[in-house]
Amino acid sequence: MALSNMQDLPLSMVRFNEDIVLNGTSAESMRARTDTLAMMRAALDAVDPFSAVSSALGFENLSLRVMDREFPVAPYARFYLISFGKAAEAMTRAACGIMDFEDGICITNAPSSQWIGEIRVVKASHPLPDESGTAAAKEAGDIVKKCDEHDVLMVLVSGGGSSLLSLPVVPLLDMRKTTELLLRSGCDIKELNAVRKHLSQINGGRLAAACKGLVVSLILSDIVGDPLDMIASGPTVPDTTTFLDAKGILMKYDLWEKVPISVKEQISGGISGTVPESPKEGDACFEKVHSFIVANNAMACRAACDAAKKRGYACDIISSGLTGDARHAALTLLRYAENESGKQEPEEGRLPLAFVSGGETTVKVTGHGKGGRNQELVLGAVKELSGRRYLLASFGTDGIDGPTDAAGAMADGDTLSRAQEARLDADAHLSDNDAYGFFEALDELIFTGPTGTNVMDIQILLEY
Incomplete structure (x- = not known):
């Protein structure tokens, strides 16, 4: 129950x-x-996110059902959960009503509780990231490291996740300034997230790349066309954008000379090859990742x-x-x-x-x-x-x-x-x-x- x-x-x-x-x-x-x-x-x-997850997810006789797919699970497998976004709390409650999790974290903007079973609920800021969100993102990274090849990482994703699960490679204040400039520029959400992914340690497929086990993502889409790599900046899917794209977007909206120097250095380093690009389609880390849209x-x-x-x-x-x-x-x-x-x-x-x-x-x-x-x-x-x-x-x-x-x-x-x-x-x-x-x-x-x-x-x- x-x-x-x-x-x-x-x-x-x-x-x-x-x-x-x-x-x-x-x-x-x-x-x-x-x-x-x-x-x-x-x-x-x-x-309704609770209903969406409840109907999509099932677990019985060492078999994990997600919509029309079945995933066999080892009897000694452990389950971990990372949930983030504006719908994170309800999605987490639904998942916890179906499965038992060893550890996990839920990051949202307006929580009604501090714990859901064994899952800690953290309040973070949207649309600009804050220290609470970055601390929670670090905790999420630590949870991912606990997963071995037999374990399952359940990732529950909803809109607002780019800000709520934010672990920037640049100083937080610089990330906030860059985000604010983009929000006021008239750019669309895909352009905004293309830049944010290239300033992140966890988004743009990097969360999945750090996990050894099976990764199952249930997603409430908040972007036109349901592009998986753009929803919440796609922490578990291949990134279709590049550092060059990120610079192009900042140039398009006349922001390249307005963003902090740390942002320009990060993006320029990525273009020159001194900073690693985000993982792309065909990377072996995505062979164990499965993503499902549960509401849009x-x-x-x-x-x-x-x-x-x-x-x-x-x-x-x-x-x-x-x-x-x-x-x-x-x-x-x-x-x-x-x-x-x-x-x-x-x-x-x-x-x-x-x-x-x-x-x-x-x-x-x-x-x-x-x-x-x-x-x-x-x-x-x-x-x-x-x-x-x-x-x-x-x-x-x-x-x-x-x-x-x-x-x-x-x-x-x-x-x-x-x-x-x-x-x-x-x-x-x-x-x-x-x-x-x-x-x-x-x-x-x-x-x-x-x-x-x-x-x-x-x-x-x-x-x-």
Whole structure:
């Protein structure tokens, strides 16, 4: 039996700020808001990390089952666990309910306990690494060294892991500065992680390279396309990027002359060959490594769409790979909806349309305001929504949008007029990257608190 804890409960237990429904100015818009929250809950339930690991993992009669694979295990084998990311605690509880571990560590950003059985739970920082995370990463490295060729190392990976399991080869402050520069540059997560992998002692396949035993990774994907080497910077899989790629990314965003000298020396050393490159495809260390995606954004999108259909909508999934500038992505979603709506016959009784998308957009920070990519995406659509019978919401499945306490935001056809009555200038807030200030004044921020999962973002666009 798994240990009882709030993290074991379905993510539908996550509490949304229901008062946001009352911002609707008509019965139809209030219903659309209610339906949007129901779709969000369905999306979160579909990627519940406890359920994902519980259904993927089994152990009986010296056979380890992972999804559709079976791995025979020696009777004297020992099991070790390293779990990290925003969903680490729930994933760890699920694994500990199925297997007994000799030793292990769980590293996450918002833990609810200090121990799960024999597994120590450590709180570390995200998105910038901290001393707690680096100390925990060293401890994880020590656990890996305990594994011999007959043992099994279970690695539970979820979004946020690049920061939470961080063991930089450069000084921690230099790693933090470099990460912060990249986060503000508008680069995407793949580019960010390509650089971070080449400043790490543990990511980019290096964790697996240090293990003598069988390595089994269960992964909640938080990156478009589920690239294994990019999720949490791929500590157990071959790295597809190089030091030259890392320098190219820093050059692309005009950061090469801005990063600390230690970073430039590390990357330059890798390019010249004086610093070893990360392990690549074909390296013998990966022959004993097996990785499995147990939840991703596409699953969340399908669940949200199914919920919409149950509530009387004709629903379409636009994409689970939405990327690019957040404010431009919002307009792309609206154009798609308009095009599909134009194909519909204006007959009596036609089902209202619902559209779902997912992914991870970016924001280039040039202003001094407060916000996140989901809030900025919705703010970018406020003027286009004005006077129209559409509602748009975007939220981070981890419950955290940028450096704020909100998960995202919501807007409909009356939001701009409400803003004008409150003397809020949507364009000015957008230029200042201050979506939070705009939506906070209108009570249109979506709040969940940390959800314990992370499969990027979900956008919902409803016709009402």
